[in-house]
Amino acid sequence: MDTKFVLLLVANIVFIVLLRMSRNRKRLNSFLTVVFMILVTLTVIESAYRLFFRGETGPTESGNFGSSFNTPVALTGFTVKNIPDLQVTKKAANGALIYDAHYSIIPDSGFNSLPINHRAGYHVSDAARDSVEFVFLGCSFTFGTGVPDTASMAYRVGAAFDYNSLNYGGSGFGTHQVYQIYKNKYSTVPDKKKRVFIYTFIPDHLLRAKGIYSWCLNDPYFEVENDSLKLLGPAYKHSSSARGQGLVRLFSLNRTLTIISDLGNAAVQRKGAAGVTDADYKRVELMLADMNRSIQARGDKFLVLHWDDYKGLKTPEGGYFVDGPRINKMGEELRKQGAITASASAFFNFSNIGNTIPQDNHPSIQGNLLMANYLIEKLQTSGIK
Numbered sequence: 001m002d003t004k005f006v007l008l009l010v011a012n013i014v015f016i017v018l019l020r021m022s023r024n025r026k027r028l029n030s031f032l033t034v035v036f037m038i039l040v041t042l043t044v045i046e047s048a049y050r051l052f053f054r055g056e057t058g059p060t061e062s063g064n065f066g067s068s069f070n071t072p073v074a075l076t077g078f079t080v081k082n083i084p085d086l087q088v089t090k091k092a093a094n095g096a097l098i099y100d101a102h103y104s105i106i107p108d109s110g111f112n113s114l115p116i117n118h119r120a121g122y123h124v125s126d127a128a129r130d131s132v133e134f135v136f137l138g139c140s141f142t143f144g145t146g147v148p149d150t151a152s153m154a155y156r157v158g159a160a161f162d163y164n165s166l167n168y169g170g171s172g173f174g175t176h177q178v179y180q181i182y183k184n185k186y187s188t189v190p191d192k193k194k195r196v197f198i199y200t201f202i203p204d205h206l207l208r209a210k211g212i213y214s215w216c217l218n219d220p221y222f223e224v225e226n227d228s229l230k231l232l233g234p235a236y237k238h239s240s241s242a243r244g245q246g247l248v249r250l251f252s253l254n255r256t257l258t259i260i261s262d263l264g265n266a267a268v269q270r271k272g273a274a275g276v277t278d279a280d281y282k283r284v285e286l287m288l289a290d291m292n293r294s295i296q297a298r299g300d301k302f303l304v305l306h307w308d309d310y311k312g313l314k315t316p317e318g319g320y321f322v323d324g325p326r327i328n329k330m331g332e333e334l335r336k337q338g339a340i341t342a343s344a345s346a347f348f349n350f351s352n353i354g355n356t357i358p359q360d361n362h363p364s365i366q367g368n369l370l371m372a373n374y375l376i377e378k379l380q381t382s383g384i385k
Contacts, residue, residue: 004256005046012036012043042257049259059098059359063087071117075184076177077219077234079116080105080170090146090360098359099146112185119143121165122158132384133193134158134165135186137178138200139208141307142169145362153363156372157198161384172215174208175201179287180220187294195300196379197291200371202307203322206284211239212272214265217246222287224279229286241272273313273321281323285330289337296338301382303340305375306331309350312361340382347374 015036022029065088073079080086086105090098104120124130136142136154144152144167150159158165168181178199186195208216221235221242235242248264255261288304295302306327313321331341348363348370349355355367363371 004254005050008043008046008253008256012039015039046257046259054258054262059090059092062089062091065103072218073115074234075114075180075220076116076170076173077216078172080118082107082117092359099357101146101148103144104149108185111190112188114181114185116168116170116181119152119154119167119169120149121152121154121167122156122163124158124162124164126162129162130164131193132161132163133195134161134163135195135197136165136167136169136200137181137197138169139173139202139205140169140171140362141202142167142198142200143171144169144368145171146357146360147363147365147368151365151368153200153368153371153375154198156369157375157379160372160376161379169200172208172213174205174216174219175284175287176209176220176222178205179222179291182291182294189298195295195298196303196384197295197300198303198305198375200305200307203310203313203324203327206276206280206322206327207273207313209283209287210272210276210280211235211242212245212269214245214249217242217249222283224282224286227286229283229290241268244268244271274315276321276323281326281330285333288330288334292334292337292339301340301379301384302334302338303342303375303378303382304331304334305342305344305371307344309344311350340378342374342378344371 015032018032019029019036022032063086064083065086071079071081083105086103087101088103089100092098105117106120107117108114121134121136134154134157142154144154149155152167154165154167154169168178170177182197186197207213208219209222211217211219211221216239217234217236219235219242221232221238222229223232223238232238236246237243245265245268248261248268249255252258252260252264292302308324308327310320310322310324315321335341344350348367355364355370356362357364
C-alpha cells in the first residue's frame with residue numbers, strides 16, 4: 001500500500017471527524033457531507049480497482065533514486081538532484097532482483113555552466129590528454145540505467161581513448177533536452193579543444209519533444225515556425241498533450257487515484273502518439289540540423305547512434321506510431337552535412353536477452369559494452385586516436 005493511498009484513507013477519517021464536529025452548523029455540515037460522499041465513492045472505486053482490476057503493478061524501485069529526477073529547472077524541465085551517490089534497487093513483482101545500481105552524480109562545471117547535475121563519465125588527470133573530449137547526450141540509454149559507472153557506454157569510450165568523457169544523458173530526456181544542453185553549453189566555447197558529440201537517439205524522443213508523457217509537463221516546448229524553432233516555455237502551457245497530462249494529474253489528486261491516473265495517462269499518450277504531425281518531425285529535424293551545423297563549423301564531430309528498435313512504439317493495429325523511413329531520412333540528411341550516423345541494429349541484437357536488463361529493456365553491462373565497442377570502431381575510423 002503506497003503512501004498516497006494511505007493519505008487518502010486518512011482523509012476519509014478526517015472528514016468523519018469534521019462531520020461530527022460540525023453537526024450543529026447545518027450549512028457547513030451539508031457541504032462537508034457532499035464532499036465526504038464524493039471522497040468515499042472515489043475511495044471505494046479506487047480500492048476495487050487496485051484489488052481486482054489493476055493486478056500486478058510490475059517492478060518496484062527503492063533507494064534514493066526514484067524521487068531524484070524531480071528538481072525543476074527551466075533549461076531541461078527537470079534534473080537529477082545533487083546527490084553524489086544515487087542508489088536504486090529494482091525488483092520484479094515477485095521480488096526477484098532486476099538490478100542494484102549506484103550512480104555517481106556531479107554538478108555541471110566549467111564554461112557556460114548549466115543548472116543541471118549529471119552522471120560522472122571517464123576522467124583523466126594527465127593534462128596532456130585533455131586535447132579531445134567526448135560529450136554524450138541522450139536519455140537513460142546514454143545515462144546507463146542499471147549498470148555501474150565504469151560499465152556505462154560513456155565511461156567505456158572515454159577509457160578506451162583515455163580522453164575525458166561527459167555524460168549528459170538523463171532518464172526521460174528527449175531531443176529537446178539534448179538540444180537545450182548543447183545550445184546553452186556548447187554553441188559558443190572559449191577553448192580550442194576538439195570535441196566529439198555522441199547522441200543516442202531513440203524514436204520515442206520525438207514523442208517526448210511533443211510532451212505526451214506524464215513526466216514532460218515542465219519540459220521546454222519548441223514550436224516550429226516555417227524553418228525555425230521558437231522556445232515557448234514549459235510544455236504544460238503550450239502542448240495540448242502536456243495540458244492533458246496536467247488535467248490527469250489534477251483529477252487523479254496527483255496520482256493518488258490510480259484508476260484516473262492509469263486510464264488518463266494511457267488515453268493522453270495514445271492520442272498524442274497517434275496524432276504525430278509533420279511539425280513534430282520537423283521539430284526534431286531542425287534541432288539535429290542546427291546542432292550539426294554548429295558542430296561542423298568548429299571542426300568537431302557529431303555522431304548520432306539511432307536506436308532503431310521500434311517495438312515499443314507499435315500501434316494496436318500492428319503499425320508504428322513513428323515513421324521509421326522518415327527517421328532514417330533525417331540520418332541521411334545529417335550524413336550529407338558531415339555527421340556520422342549509425343544504426344544500433346547493425347551490431348546490437350535486440351532479441352538477445354543478455355544484451356538488455358531482464359524486465360527493464362535498458363542495455364545491460366554486456367549491451368553497454370557492445371555499444372561502446374561499436375562507437376570506438378566508428379571513432380577510430382573517423383580519425384580519433
